[in-house]
Amino acid sequence: xxxxxxxxxxxxxxxxxxxxxxxxxxxxxxxxxxxxxxxxxxxxxxxxxxxxxxxxxxxxxxxxxxxxxxxxxxxxxxxxxxxxxxxxxxxxxxxxxxxxxxxxxxxxxxxxxxxxxxxxxxxxxxxxxxxxxxxxxxxxxxxxxxxxxxxxxxxxxxxx
Numbered sequence: 001x002x003x004x005x006x007x008x009x010x011x012x013x014x015x016x017x018x019x020x021x022x023x024x025x026x027x028x029x030x031x032x033x034x035x036x037x038x039x040x041x042x043x044x045x046x047x048x049x050x051x052x053x054x055x056x057x058x059x060x061x062x063x064x065x066x067x068x069x070x071x072x073x074x075x076x077x078x079x080x081x082x083x084x085x086x087x088x089x090x091x092x093x094x095x096x097x098x099x100x101x102x103x104x105x106x107x108x109x110x111x112x113x114x115x116x117x118x119x120x121x122x123x124x125x126x127x128x129x130x131x132x133x134x135x136x137x138x139x140x141x142x143x144x145x146x147x148x149x150x151x152x153x154x155x156x157x158x159x160x
Contacts, residue, residue, distance in 0.1 A: 001027035003025055003028070003048065004039055004044040005018045008065065009033070009051075013083055013115045014052045017081070034049070034064070047076045050081035073105070078106045080110075081152075082110075082112070085113065085114055111151065112147060113151065
């Protein structure tokens with residue numbers, strides 16, 4: 001089984017999740033960025049695509065890659081993942097970030113958690129989160145997000 005994992009990331013966490021997914025996969029597995037994908041998709045049995053979500057939107061390079069390669073992707077066994085803090089059971093979430101035809105075609109769709117990298121965030125995002133943390137009650141319901149390795153393992157297992 002030959003698998004290609006394609007990711008779109010802003011700060012590097014989605015790339016880290018893609019590399020972790022590779023460790024759990026069987027067969028020949030390649031990992032590449034959606035921005036620099038030089039592989040012929042036709043040479044792979046299955047394809048997994050993941051992107052980071054910010055402010056409720058998945059990365060544009062993820063969406064662009066999917067649009068440009070939709071015909072091929074619809075002929076492959078497909079897995080989709082979002083690197084974000086939204087739980088899998090959030091109604092309608094996947095429909096807002098993934099192309100509908102790919103979402104319905106995918107063998108498995110999941111979120112894999114993520115991480116806040118304050119050092120890499122731009123000034124506006126950093127200030128936004130600093131401000132949110134100062135609001136009464138925000139810290140009570142807030143937990144620093146983490147990469148969900150169990151979700152990544154389940155994604156790998158679904159594509160065997």
